Every structure is written in structure tokens, then in C-alpha cells.
Amino acid sequence: xxxxxxxxxxxxxxxxxxxxxxxxxxxxxxxxxxxxxxxxxxxxxxxxxxxxxxxxxxxxxxxxxxxxxxxxxxxxxxxxxxxxxxxxxxxxxxxxxxxxxxxxxxxxxxxxxxxxxxxxxxxxxxxxxxxxxxxxxxxxxxxxxxxxxxxxxxxxxxxxxxxxxxxxxxxxxxxxxxxxxxxxxxxxxxxxxxxxxxxxxxxxxxxxxxxxxxxxxxxxxxxxxxxxxxxxxxxxxxxxxxxxxx
Numbered sequence: 001x002x003x004x005x006x007x008x009x010x011x012x013x014x015x016x017x018x019x020x021x022x023x024x025x026x027x028x029x030x031x032x033x034x035x036x037x038x039x040x041x042x043x044x045x046x047x048x049x050x051x052x053x054x055x056x057x058x059x060x061x062x063x064x065x066x067x068x069x070x071x072x073x074x075x076x077x078x079x080x081x082x083x084x085x086x087x088x089x090x091x092x093x094x095x096x097x098x099x100x101x102x103x104x105x106x107x108x109x110x111x112x113x114x115x116x117x118x119x120x121x122x123x124x125x126x127x128x129x130x131x132x133x134x135x136x137x138x139x140x141x142x143x144x145x146x147x148x149x150x151x152x153x154x155x156x157x158x159x160x161x162x163x164x165x166x167x168x169x170x171x172x173x174x175x176x177x178x179x180x181x182x183x184x185x186x187x188x189x190x191x192x193x194x195x196x197x198x199x200x201x202x203x204x205x206x207x208x209x210x211x212x213x214x215x216x217x218x219x220x221x222x223x224x225x226x227x228x229x230x231x232x233x234x235x236x237x238x239x240x241x242x243x244x245x246x
Contacts, residue, residue, distance in 0.1 A: 049091030065209030
């Protein structure tokens with residue numbers, strides 16, 4: 001059953017990527033003159049991403065704490081990262097944000113092209129100049145009223161426990177005065193086999209929005225990062241790594 005589900009998912013994924021990209025391009029083209037932050041296109045992208053869970057009986061997503069987010073308020077969203085599916089399920093929030101994504105994702109046909117049209121931020125962690133540009137662009141977006149979604153661990157957890165947090169998200173928060181929102185993801189690792197999108201079992205996935213933290217919650221970016229990691233660790237029931245943040 002799971003093998004059939006996996007095959008059907010990938011067939012649907014591939015076909016939908018092609019078919020749904022062209023409306024995205026038209027939305028971008030029509031809305032660009034009056035929608036500099038590309039909010040309309042991002043809402044379409046949320047619909048696009050949500051289709052993969054709405055149309056799939058294996059993928060159940062529950063959202064908790066959405067009422068804690070003020071409409072019109074910018075945030076720096078910081079979720080833990082367990083699975084490749086995390087990106088898809090976070091679109092279920094239907095909130096405006098810009099992803100911070102690895103630069104190689106932008107090169108993926110249709111998927112990466114849509115990310116580029118949305119004006120999402122790309123980063124090459126091996127390139128200092130790319131990191132500097134991402135920080136400058138991120139600061140400008142936050143000041144312009146956009147939110148940012150960034151995995152502070154920088155990569156997926158191999159065993160489900162939180163890794164070290166990078167401090168870029170927290171530097172941006174403190175530079176702009178934009179609150180940080182810890183986001184707790186559960187279950188995506190249990191649905192898929194490790195490091196793959198092959199179904200392992202039906203398991204509920206949950207997105208939990210924790211209380212937003214003011215940018216001055218820590219004396220510096222590292223202190224703010226440690227606090228965010230502590231909040232996520234407590235929610236997951238994990239003991240916090242004393243090294244905290246890199």
C-alpha cells in the first residue's frame with residue numbers, strides 16, 4: 001500500500017509541478033506592477049504546496065497556535081527541520097513569508113523557477129559573499145513588511161534531535177526589530193523513510209506555533225537563538241544541547 005502511495009505521490013508531484021507553474025508565471029506577470037512583495041503569488045504557492053497534503057490520505061496535517069500570529073505583522077519564523085516534507089507542510093500556514101533556501105533548489109525546473117518568481121532568498125553556505133547578500137536582502141524584506149521563514153539548523157536533522165542553530169535569523173531579528181516565532185514540527189520524520197520521500201507509515205504531522213519572542217529577548221543574537229532553541233526543545237520534550245547555537 002505504501003509503495004503504491006509513494007508512486008502515486010511522485011507521479012502527481014511531477015505532473016502538478018509542470019501544470020501549476022504556468023498559472024504561477026501568469027500571476028507573477030500580472031501582479032508584479034502593484035505587488036512588489038509578491039503576496040498574491042505566495043498565496044498561490046501556499047495553495048500549490050497544500051495540494052500535496054489535501055489530496056493525499058497518507059498526509060494528515062494539524063496546525064496549532066495560528067491565532068498567536070497578528071495579521072499584518074512581520075515575523076522571522078524559525079522551525080525545526082526533520083524532513084524534506086517540512087517545506088510542503090509549512091505552506092499550510094497560508095501566511096506571507098519568504099523562504100531562505102539553498103541556492104541549488106532555485107535551479108530545479110518548475111519548483112526552483114517558482115521560488116525565483118516569488119523572490120525567495122537563496123544562500124550558498126560555502127560562499128561568504130552569498131551569505132552577506134542573503135542577510136542584506138533579508139533585512140530589506142523585513143523592513144518592507146515581509147516575513148522570513150528560515151530553518152536555523154540549516155539542514156535536516158539526521159536523528160530527529162535539534163542540531164546547532166546558526167545565528168543569521170536572530171541577527172536579522174535584532175537588526176530590524178522583527179519578532180521571532182519558534183515553530184515546532186512533529187511527525188514528518190515518522191511519515192517518510194530517513195532521508196527519502198518513500199512512505200513509511202501514516203502518522204499525523206503537526207505544526208505548532210509558539211509565542212512570538214520580541215527581538216530584544218536576548219542580549220545578542222546568540223542569546224536570542226539559545227532562547228528559541230530552548231522553547232522548541234521544551235515543546236519537543238528534548239534536552240537542550242548546551243552548545244546551543246553555533
